[in-house]
Amino acid sequence: MSIDTGIRPATVAPLRPVDPRLKVTGPRVLRSEWAKLWSLRSTWITLGLGLLFLIAFGVIGALRYKSMTGAGRTMDPDFADSTALSLAQFGVPFAMIAFGVLGVLTTAGEYSTGMIRSTLAAVPRRLPVLWSKATVYGLIVYVVGLLGAVVAFAITSAVVSGTKAAMSFTDDGVLRSLAGSAVYLSLAGIIGVALGAVLRSTAGGISTMVGTFLLLPGLMSLLPSSWQTHITRYLPSNAGESIFALHHDAGTLSPGAGLLVLLGWTLLALGGAAYRLRRSDA
């Protein structure tokens, strides 16, 4: 094979007219992230698990309540005060972990596999990727969470009808609470997305997620009791739970305040994720 030593001038005629149809736009990045999410098996499995937790735990709780009241046995006072709604929402913390973990996977998983290099080569401005992932995932979790909450309540209210816990969709606050639990799950999922992007590690992201939502409230008991109520209600998990709680006391935030506080945590996490994404080499 002969070796061509001639350096061709830099002014070679343009290869082809630049194709004006090819352009990165916000909706296109959204479309891409939507397709990427659904093309992974782990998405279907984890969303399915979350949905299962929401429905199954609610139904199991309702059946247990029904059998105990039917038998006239004495119940733990908390359990005795259950309503169809509180029974139906028994699975929310479990579903929250499933959705949070999948949120972490959508971002941290790109780093652990190397996919992030392809993603950022296609969208080198980077931030649209984060906004799209958060939007797509938050929306999906909201829909799945709402579906799970409504189905769980429909079944539990049927199971416990005729008992002290009976409630229906038309009761005051029920619809708000069901929608609120879906909002909580959705924001927790977005926090997972952000944590994965900040830590760039699935193990780190999942541990932080579980630590923040499940372990931190327990650690609050180490604080002086006068501080506890003031701090505890602002934690992501407590603020989130007050979004869908039916009854509020002095130790909890109102649904609106809870929503604002959890939104604040979400924006903080997204801010950290945006900073890391822009500033650090991929």
Added chain:
Amino acid sequence: MIEARQLTKQYGEKTAVDGVDFTVRPGAVTGFLGPNGAGKSTTMRMVIGLDAPTAGTVTVNGRQYERHSAPLHEVGALLEARSIHPGRSAFDHLMGLAYTHGISRARVDEMIELTGLQSVARKRAGGFSLGMGQRLGIAAALLGDPATVMLDEPVNGLDPEGVLWIRNLLTSLAAEGRTVFVSSHLMAEMALVADHLIVVGRGRVLADTTVQALVREVGGDTVLVSSADPGRLRQVLAGPDIEITGRPGSEQLSVTGRTAREIGLTAAEHGIALFELTTKAISLEEAFMELTKDAVEYHATSTPARAA
């Protein structure tokens, strides 16, 4: 076209790329050559903005990569490290990238066909062999019909058929007028496809040249000549751009700057009998080793190092 100006990248104390200047022109295959750890991959990562330069700039077709409205239309890159999610199929991987630019599904199918991945396109990419993974990477690189194609060690892990395929692909992409920038640590491979060479070592550009010029520069085309009277031969050959070396007491001289034919004719003119007249063309591999000998990061030593 890729233009690097004083491009520098430091990772903590270590300088991976050290004030590099070069231009990669369209219509030709430019080889990016250097030993492992010379800064080739880091440079390529900076071209597409995965790593931010510590100092200096690198532009693609006159602009920073991220400032282009359709980046995949400007540069298609295959990086050395795998850049796929193993759980996604080849088709879904390419579609995910295509959506960001509004690239059609037909184009995705076309790339799958071009790279010969039809039979495995719906399978999870995690199960791909190294060679199939490279083909998928190349399909992704060409997806946006890029003006510049940048491939980091593309022949790694490919079988001979795959190597030949890449070679032909690179030359045809350059013939279409595209800028083709290919890294390798194998000089022989580069010599077969590259028109132009940029040789780096320890983060610096050691040569920015053509294959022939490189060989000449590093001392190729030496002629070994032996005669009974090397002293007289030396006198008759002497000239302004001729270099003659020889050991005292030896009949052999090595001459650079004259061809074997010219030396033979001159010797005959002066009636000097020659016993040997050999052109010792330095191989590309030797030229490369010569150039990078001080820049190789990890020398293999044949004897155990003595404690200082």
